[in-house]
Amino acid sequence: MSVELPLWRALTGYRILTLGYALALFFLNYHEYAHPLGAALYMGVLTLWMLLTWNRVSAPERCTRAFLIADLTIALAGVLLSAVVDSAQRVDGGAATLPSIWTGGAVLGLAIKGGWRWAAAGSTLVAAANLVERGSAARDTVHNVVLVWVSSIAIGYIVEVARASERTLARALQIEAATRERERLARDIHDSVLQVLAMVQRRGAAIGGEAAELGRMAGEQEIALRSLVAGGLVPPQRSAEQLAEDAELVEAVTGAPRPPVGPCDLRALLAPHEGATVTFSAPGTPVLLEAAAAAELAAAVSAALDNVAKHAGAGARAWILVEDEPDGVIVTVRDDGPGIPEGRLADAEREGRMGVALSIRGRLRDLGGTAELVSVPGQGTEVELRVPRGSEKT
Template sequence: MGIEGPFWRTVAVFRAASLVYAAILLARAGGYANPAAGWLVIGIMALWTAATIFAYSVEGFRGRPLLAADMLVTLGCLLATPVVQGVHQEDSLPVTATWMGGVVLAWAVYGGRRLGALAAAVVALADLQTRGAGGVEFERLPVNGTVLLFLAGVLVGHVARLARKAEARMQEAVELEAAGRERERLARGIHDSVLQVLALVQRRGQEAGGEAAELGRLAGEQEAALRELVRLRPEPAPAGAVDLRTLLQGYGSGTVTVSVPATPLTLPAAAAGELSAAVGAALDNVVKHCGPHAPAWVFAESDGGAVTVTVRDEGPGIPEGRLEQAEAGGRLGVAQSIRGRVEDLGGTVTVVSAPGRGTEIEMSVPA
């Protein structure tokens, strides 16, 4: 049923009430010129009121055919006015009285502002036509009813559209929340079982050594990846910005230790991506020069206006002058993938290394 139900019920109430009003007007006027025709029209209106109240309450019936039929019946009743009232009477309502507004409301609720305005125009034209047929000069035609019809059509259409939109949003929010809740439930389950076992496998594997150690290392990597996936409280970052921590933690593994603060390291998405890629390149270098199982540390910190990430290894180190040589020799490695990336972001790269003492690459970019 949703939000539309109440609108249709309101239209139904309006129709029933205005039907009674039309009947009272007819009775007070003594049936105008032609009481039999008058009561026949009221009868038709009553039947149609009952029919539409039912039809509009069923979602399957609501549609253009019903709206068209509604309009035709209304116009029919309205155009019968000259027959019933005979000579037109100044400032009186047509025989349908306000009942003719029902179809305008129905069109407005169904189709919004424009359809409401269209229905108002059609009904108003028919209304003016009956008065014109009564011999009233065009300039003196009363337009109050017309204005009210338009107002009703446009306003109700607008509100109905707004309500429908609000309902859609609400629905979306509810679905999102349900998805979030489900994710949280899954995360908790995974956290309490799978992750614990993976961590245990990693630990026992390392102790057992040999092939088991390799299994343990794999389990550890999966544990880190899975944990990142089911993170319970992703920090909401402002639009276009990314928490660098999330990216860096993806590098964590059995051999790579990632240390970050507890507060987000927010950077523009592009900058965070580049910096993270530079860290990746530095870690690739560690694997290349120190072997796949060499330990490495990634440490990210934010100090005042800068975010600094340090990648450290305990490998053989880089002999003095070696980097410059490589650069001069056209080998890009560190130069392009790290220094290039970071300097493009307006940052600086410091490489501290000595043979046998490992290597520290410190990348600092303005936050």
């Protein structure tokens, strides 16, 4: 909800209540006016104006500049008319003007709509009208004028700061959403395109001849793509219709079905990893997660096993342990490889190799979970993936 919306609603209530106060003062002092019929005519116009426009200040789109000018004009007319319809004795004694404190509503409307500059202009006009009506700069008049002037400018400034903060927050949320989408795409690229390019480069170099040239070109494209993924480029925001079209295009090109909806047994997704060098352990009962969350968790496990195959050596063994807890699911991937040297992960991210940063930690972060990596040189590496219950892909 907008920060300024409650101010508009409060202003609506202020105008209604202060009209009632002004009418009460008028009826109580009706016989003391020098020209009571003229005063009654103005109060009738003011009441009719309020009946026709009481909800114009309930929302910014209805409170136009023309309305604010008309509102302020009626307030100023009432202040100046008070010197004509009221007795000189009452004016000199500091009697309230015909619109009384209702005038403040017109100034506050300018403050909320246009900020402190509009508030300063409106309160200055009200101050001048009050001094003309009184005929002198009496102490109580100056006190009221300064109070209206300072309070309206302060409210106008607060509104401007609130609007700037809202714009900053909205921009930050847009950047965060775009960054999360970029990281998701980068994970998909890392899990598919980059690995294919790396394989082409290695196989081409091994075969030689024209294949070596193809491998060299694939290596150049891999480096360029890694730089693009790691460069932090933020794509423009896309509509829901465009995103749906993209999803259909990806499904048509890749042949990969969209993730199913509903609970999914995580064991069925992880069991195919078991083999001669991979041991899989899980509870005897189904480990249920939302399908999208289970798919992302399985992809993170695949990325961890890919790292084992690449960096732990051909003879390294890996173990997958699934733990089903009341508040979440924990999957641990451990290997007996040489471990990761200190600082190697940070270097890999700077080089654009985002396997751990995106394919593992990024996926778990999007699920509201965590990914903890513990590695001791010479003693292997352990990755603990924790996903809370009710996680859904964002």
